[in-house]
Amino acid sequence: MILVTGATGNIGSALLKELHARGAGPVRGLTRDAARAAFPEGTEAVEGDLAEPASLKPALTGVRSLFLVSRLGADAGILEAARKAGVEHVVLVSSITVQTHPHLGPAGENLAVEELLKESGMAWTILRPTQFASNALMWAASIRGRETVRAPYAETALPTIHPADVASVARVALTEPGHHGRTYALTGPEPVTARQQVEAIAAVLGREVPFAEISRRQARAQMVAVFGPEAADAVLDVTGGDVNPELLRVRDTVSRVTGAPARPFRRWAAENADAFRRTAGA
C-alpha cells in the first residue's frame, strides 16, 4: 500500500493519476475532507490531519511506502507515526533551497526534516524541486478579472518545474528499485521569467494579458500580509532578490529518473488555462 499525502494538491493529485494509470497497486490518498476529494477510481480516500500525527493511524495502517510533502504538518511526529506503523520507505518533497539558500528559515526547516528522515531507520528518497509552475496561480484572479499582473523581478529566469514532473519522479522512486538513499534536485527544462510566464498564459488564452514589474518593497507589502515577514523575504530572495548559479541551473534529473523530458512552463499553462478564464456569466 502506498499512502500519498497532499493528495488534493498540485503534486499529490498528479501522483495519484500517474499511479492509477500505471496500475501501481493499492494506493491511498490523504485529505482532511474525503467528501471533497475527487480521486481516481480505485484510490482509497482517507481522512487525517498532518498537524495531528495521532489522527494518521488509520491512514498509515498497512502502508509500506509513504509520499510525504514536508512542512504541511508536524513532520517529526508524522515520521515517528510512520515508523511505528511499519512504513519501509518514505519519498519526501523538500526544496532546492536546502542547497541554494541554506541560511533561509524555510530551507533550514526542510533540511531538519530531511535529517530526521535519514535518522528514522526507514529507507528514504528526497526530492528537492525548484519553484513550481503552479505558483502562477497566484495571478489567476487578476487575469480572470482582466487586471494587470504585477510581479517583481520580471526578468529573472528560473528553471520552473511542472508539479507533474515532481510527481513522475516520486512515482518512479515509489515503485521502481534503485532510488533508496538518493537526493534529487529537480528543475524544469529551461529558464523562464515571470514576464515570459504571463506571455505563455496570454498565448493559451488568445488575448493580451497586461504585465507590470513592481519593486521588491511593493511586492513585500502584499506578501507580508499573507505569509508573514520571514517567509515573504525568503520567497522574494529565491525568486529574484538573491539568486545564485545553483538556483538558476537547469538540471536533467527529471529525464534521467523518469526517461521522459521535463515539461516546459507553456505546457503547464495550456493544461491549466481554465484557471485563468472567466467562467460563463461571471
Ligand SMILES: NC(=O)c1ccc[n+]([C@@H]2O[C@H](COP(=O)([O-])OP(=O)(O)OC[C@H]3O[C@@H](n4cnc5c(N)ncnc54)[C@H](OP(=O)(O)O)[C@@H]3O)[C@@H](O)[C@H]2O)c1
Ligand atoms: N511552490 C513551490 O514553488 C515549491 C518549491 C519547492 C518545494 N515546495 C514544497 O511543495 C509543497 C507543496 O506542494 P503542492 O504544491 O503539491 O501542495 P498544495 O497544492 O499546496 O497542496 C497541499 C495539500 O496538502 C494538504 N494539507 C495541507 N495541510 C494539511 C494538513 N494539516 N493535513 C493533511 N493535509 C494537509 C491539502 O489537502 P486537503 O485540503 O485535501 O487536506 C492540500 O491538498 C510544500 O512542501 C512546499 O514546501 C514548493
